[in-house]
Amino acid sequence: MLRRVVHRYTNYEAELREFRLASSKAGALTAVVLVMAGVLLDYGIYPQEQLRFFLARSFIALLIGGIYALLPTPFGRRHVQPLTLAWLILPQMMIAWMIGVTEGASSIYYAGLNLVIFAVGIALPMGLWQTIGFGAVTYLFYVIACLAHPLGLADRGHFIVNSIFIAFSITASAVYTFMNERGHFHLFRLKEQLAEKNLELAEINRNLAEIKGQMLQQEKMAAIGTLAAGLLHEVNNPVNFCLMAIEVAMEEPVAKANASLEECLVDAKQGMQRIQHIVSDLKTFAYRKPGAEAEGVPFLFEKALDSSCRLTAHELRGVALTRELPADTLVLGDEAAIIGVLINLFSNAALAMRKAQTTKPAIHTSAYWEDGRLHVSVRDNGPGIAPENLARVFEPFFTTREVGQGLGLGLSISYAVIERHRGTLYAESELGQWTAFTFDLPRAE
Structure with a gap:
């Protein structure tokens, strides 16, 4: 039982790694697109920072692309979660820097931090504590960005409200992560149970085939027994007549004086006995007991x-x-x-x-x-x-x-x-x- 549980857990971990790898690759590509699409936000809100933000976005997109290229490699497959956290943190660092160089606590860019936190809980198969840890690191980046702003925490109202929203995002993301983990595990359990049922069904089909073969064999043996019984009845009488005639012939002086003739009569007698035994063996075979x-x-x-x-x-x-x-x-x-x-x-x-x-x-x-x-x-x-x-x-x-x-x-x-x-x-x-x-x-x- 313990071996079966360990095997099942190993299979689950292997399947989860493949799922995380596929999700991380898809998420990394999405992150590159969204990071570069943020250029439109820069143009609409902070046109004076457009060039500097474009360079920052391009740099972060290149780093995420490098991690994306690393994921399918043997190293990437062994370290899917750390690499996923690495490319997730890169946009948070960029957004925190943008907050620090723009309006600090009142910057609209804090919404980007929440977006990534939600993405971790909803779209990416991260662990519960990894999600909470990622949310805590994100909030730390936000605090550092606000403190690095020339006005610091002067706008306490915005800082408190944004902090509360980030806390809500972390909580919701953690709940989503927990439910996703449970749902994925239950789905895996269902697949395992279905596979076990299929194996049981295959075994039942094999047993039915064997039973069917045994029944057909029994029917064949019954037919042979019926045929043998009829042969015994129909063949034994003429065979007995032949045996009696051979016995009489063997007692004749001519036969006893001729060794060749006597040997032929012995062979004929054995041949008749052979016919009797063939039919008898056929019947015995049909109803034989091991x-x-x-x-x-x-x-x-x-x-x-x-x-x-x-x-x-x-x-x-x-x-x-x-x-x-x-x-x-x-x-x-x-x-x-x-x-x-x-x-x-x-x-x-x-x-x-x-x-x-x-x-x-x-x-x-x-x-x-x-x-x-x-x-x-x-x-x-x-x-x-x-x-x-x-x-x-x-x-x-x-x-x-x-x-x-x-x-x-x-x-x-x-x-x-x-x-x-x-x-x-x-x-x-x-x-x-x-x-x-x-x-x-x-x-x-």
């Missing part, structure tokens, strides 16, 4: 890697596959789901490298154990991912593929699968060089 663990069994990650390579063999034609795995890759989890993650990563890498026409495309899979978890990395030498897209690759429905080539759900579902295994799937990339996806799986005890 932090939910995967209920799984021990399996060899190396075996899952082999299966995923076989199932994506048609997409990986021409791509060099290498691996670097530890001797023990026994992990705990959902083997079919992890195969799905690997298939998605391999398919995305192959598509990106084929689209970019990568020379000698390659995918390297490596793994190592750390803190009881197997950390897996799938890295390709493809075109990489643009930095603005890297943070969005796991967003549902985000895809850089052409329309009709993908829904943008593969990496989102993969992220959810790894999340259920209490791990994290994250992406790294260097544009034009490589892309790597890394995730971790728990060790099977």
Whole structure:
């Protein structure tokens, strides 16, 4: 709270300095014009003093002009108020001298002193005590001018009346200054409050946008869940028939005697199971709960890697596959789901490298154990991912593929699968060089 008050006060002082600078410049120009326009008064009242007064007025106008030129400089900005008081005092000194060389206490020029005092209180943003001090100095000049006149204070009546009027002017100017200060501060407070309200409104708008995005996302997930439920019902029956047929075929002596045929049947069985798990994962993703663990069994990650390579063999034609795995890759989890993650990563890498026409495309899979978890990395030498897209690759429905080539759900579902295994799937990339996806799986005890 104290920091906010200090910051607000600092802002107010900065704004007040700029306001004082602008007012002082405008006032100085006005003073130059009025000082020189007083030549008409000299001609009408004291024509015999016209030349001497003209020279005095010209000299004072030049001094005020010099201060005006100094105000916009760094020095002038730092000392706006002292310089303003300096050019204000110059006309008062000139008027006091004119009073002394003309009629003393009864000189009509005392009105000029009042005019400047009023200008300080009304037109210039001076401080209260500065205004009072300026009025006191002005009255001192008037007293000295009267005493310097040959007749001195012989005309006491005019001296007393003029002194009272100057005192009235000082009082009125002080009141004006006080009210101006309060009004300017209140105006600044209103501007600050308006700025704060605008910030609050912007924050509310951002929150509303986030809520709207979350609602749209929930609607998308609900649609996916409905679609997945229908797919489960419509697809599971024929898939089960196929699985039963494959199981029967695998028991045939011919299949058992032919290793190649038996491997094809195993791949077909895994493919059918993959279809079941894809629909199941889609439904799980739509209604997933953050932090939910995967209920799984021990399996060899190396075996899952082999299966995923076989199932994506048609997409990986021409791509060099290498691996670097530890001797023990026994992990705990959902083997079919992890195969799905690997298939998605391999398919995305192959598509990106084929689209970019990568020379000698390659995918390297490596793994190592750390803190009881197997950390897996799938890295390709493809075109990489643009930095603005890297943070969005796991967003549902985000895809850089052409329309009709993908829904943008593969990496989102993969992220959810790894999340259920209490791990994290994250992406790294260097544009034009490589892309790597890394995730971790728990060790099977």
